[in-house]
Amino acid sequence: MTTQPEHHGEELIARPARTPEALRAALAQVAPHRLAEMEQQKNEAIAHSVDSGSIEPLRGFLTAWAVHVEIARDLDTAGRLRSAEHTAQTLDRRDPAWKAAMAEIRAIFDQARVAVGE
Known part of the structure; x- marks a missing residue:
């Protein structure tokens, strides 16, 4: 570990x-x-x-x-990802909330990559 x-x-x-x-x-x-x-x-x-x-x-x-x-x-991070993924899957790509959800997904993955040393 x-x-x-x-x-x-x-x-x-x-x-x-x-x-x-x-x-x-x-x-x-x-x-x-x-x-x-x-x-x-x-x-x-x-x-x-x-x-x-x-x-x-x-x-x-x-x-x-x-x-x-x-x-x-991490329960909070996993929950944020699920929520952002749900939003991204249910809204139209022209919706500003869709763009915000995609930015959240990218940020979560970027933070995780940094945390694991990538």
């Missing part, structure tokens, strides 16, 4: 190490409904790494899931 960031919400779990096993275990606690998606993406990343002869697809996979877990492990 790594150092905890400052959060204003309630963290469900500590930030996991950026390994497939640690991220999978963390995801099982904070968003178990996404485990099949993670497994599929892991298999795709392995295949792309083999095909390309590069570890970059694996690094990308680990970073993406570290970000997803970072968001899901």
